[in-house]
Amino acid sequence: MKKVRIGAAQGFYGDTIDAAVATAEYGDVQYLCFDALAELTMAILVKDKRKNENAGFTKDIPQQMKALLPYVKEKGIKLLTNGGGINPVGAQQEILRVARDSGISGLKVAVVTGDNILDRIPEFLDKGYPLNHLETGNPIDTIKEKLEFANAYIGAEPIVKALEAGADIVVTGRTTDTAQFLAPLIYEYGWSQNDWDKLASGVFMGHLLECSAQSTGGNFSGNWWEIEGFDRMGYPIAEVSENGEFIISKVEDRGGLVTVDTVKEQMLYEIHDPSAYITPDVIVDLTNVTLKNVGDNQVKVTGVNGKPRTDSLKVVMGYENGYAGQVIVGFSWPDAMLKAKKVDEIIRSQVERMGLNYQEIRTDFMGYNALSGPLAHDNRSELNEVFLRMIVRAETKQEAAKFSRLFPPIALNGPPSMSGFTGNAAPRSLIGMWSTLIPREEVEYLVKVEVVEV
Numbered sequence: 001m002k003k004v005r006i007g008a009a010q011g012f013y014g015d016t017i018d019a020a021v022a023t024a025e026y027g028d029v030q031y032l033c034f035d036a037l038a039e040l041t042m043a044i045l046v047k048d049k050r051k052n053e054n055a056g057f058t059k060d061i062p063q064q065m066k067a068l069l070p071y072v073k074e075k076g077i078k079l080l081t082n083g084g085g086i087n088p089v090g091a092q093q094e095i096l097r098v099a100r101d102s103g104i105s106g107l108k109v110a111v112v113t114g115d116n117i118l119d120r121i122p123e124f125l126d127k128g129y130p131l132n133h134l135e136t137g138n139p140i141d142t143i144k145e146k147l148e149f150a151n152a153y154i155g156a157e158p159i160v161k162a163l164e165a166g167a168d169i170v171v172t173g174r175t176t177d178t179a180q181f182l183a184p185l186i187y188e189y190g191w192s193q194n195d196w197d198k199l200a201s202g203v204f205m206g207h208l209l210e211c212s213a214q215s216t217g218g219n220f221s222g223n224w225w226e227i228e229g230f231d232r233m234g235y236p237i238a239e240v241s242e243n244g245e246f247i248i249s250k251v252e253d254r255g256g257l258v259t260v261d262t263v264k265e266q267m268l269y270e271i272h273d274p275s276a277y278i279t280p281d282v283i284v285d286l287t288n289v290t291l292k293n294v295g296d297n298q299v300k301v302t303g304v305n306g307k308p309r310t311d312s313l314k315v316v317m318g319y320e321n322g323y324a325g326q327v328i329v330g331f332s333w334p335d336a337m338l339k340a341k342k343v344d345e346i347i348r349s350q351v352e353r354m355g356l357n358y359q360e361i362r363t364d365f366m367g368y369n370a371l372s373g374p375l376a377h378d379n380r381s382e383l384n385e386v387f388l389r390m391i392v393r394a395e396t397k398q399e400a401a402k403f404s405r406l407f408p409p410i411a412l413n414g415p416p417s418m419s420g421f422t423g424n425a426a427p428r429s430l431i432g433m434w435s436t437l438i439p440r441e442e443v444e445y446l447v448k449v450e451v452v453e454v
Helices: 018-026 041-052 063-074 089-102 118-126 158-162 178-189 196-209 260-268 338-353 397-404
Strands: 004-010 032-033 078-081 106-113 149-152 169-171 237-240 246-249 283-285 290-296 298-302 305-307 311-330 357-364 384-393 419-422 428-439 448-453
Touching: 004 078, 004 178, 004 196, 018 063, 032 178, 041 149, 041 311, 041 428, 063 078, 063 089, 078 178, 089 106, 089 169, 089 448, 106 158, 106 298, 118 149, 149 428, 158 169, 158 178, 158 448, 178 196, 178 298, 196 237, 196 246, 196 260, 196 283, 196 298, 196 305, 246 384, 260 290, 260 298, 298 338, 311 338, 311 397, 338 357, 338 384, 384 397
Parallel strands: 004 032, 032 078, 078 169, 106 169
Antiparallel strands: 004 237, 106 448, 149 311, 237 246, 246 298, 283 305, 290 298, 311 384, 311 419, 311 428, 357 384
């Protein structure tokens, strides 16, 4: 019986390539899929493109291709990545360059475009689409002149077309996290657009693979100290049957652990509604999913259900949102927390007295509540040390830069033991995020696939 084996290659921009190389070498996979994008990543890439018009894709693509193109050539493994980011065509050209420089020819590299809709925002508004903020309902008029990027989340269909055209490598822009993983199954098994349960199972498989080692023991909140091999974690592999059922495993000689519990944590990760996980390809219902240990480091997944996809696509936009100025200072026992809180009070008083115009001021007490927030315990007096972190958002870079200058005098003029001052970094520009919906037909008819052979 035919099986399709898909390996996870990347969970975020900047991830290690070592696990993907191990999977290519020992995992007996036909596909390696990369999920490189997040809203934060898009903001990073648009800043890159400001400095260099040819940039805008993830900078680790050359390293990834140098490591994996030999396996593409020798074993026929296909690579699918959304690392094209803001500039997928540039990413395609970079992949072609790496292949040529490596002496590798005969490979087909496809690029998917059409998710970038920044230039079409006036057109959509003229057509009567309000593009209001998805959560707040705020009108886009407040930020439309400040937009830096606008990309629609597209699904697996154009990637399938690229595979049908013979592509060995497919690079896209803002496809969903799961589209790269679903596309090989549609291509290999010929699933139709109405095979909702199968499509949903493919999306769920992608969800379990998209976050590096989070299905194989990484970031695990159970008995994580019993997991071996954190220094060389194996990334998940899915072996998928034509009916959509699949088994999660990993390369055996790599670190990590695959159990019902490790898979279950990733199952619930970023899922707001388990009965309706919405993607461009299908709405996924996880309420009847069954996870079963079927061997060492093997978990079988069944019971995924699907519902018809929506008529709209989500659009994520980024806009200029001022500048951030940040300072971190430390205080030691005794009364570390009281000292940090007093300095917070002093700085806020000075900001008000001097009339500094900050849209936001945020305070965290690192060592107490920077990670735990309101769940932090009340035993503040026993803390060995606390670092006060204060961040402001200003309209201009000059206003943000003034913030750090308030702190040095406090080393001698304020509570004792202030040290570890870090506040000399230049203010950084901020990108605000704006999510909205657009009818899918307004986007999908302009999505294109182009294939170039090395």
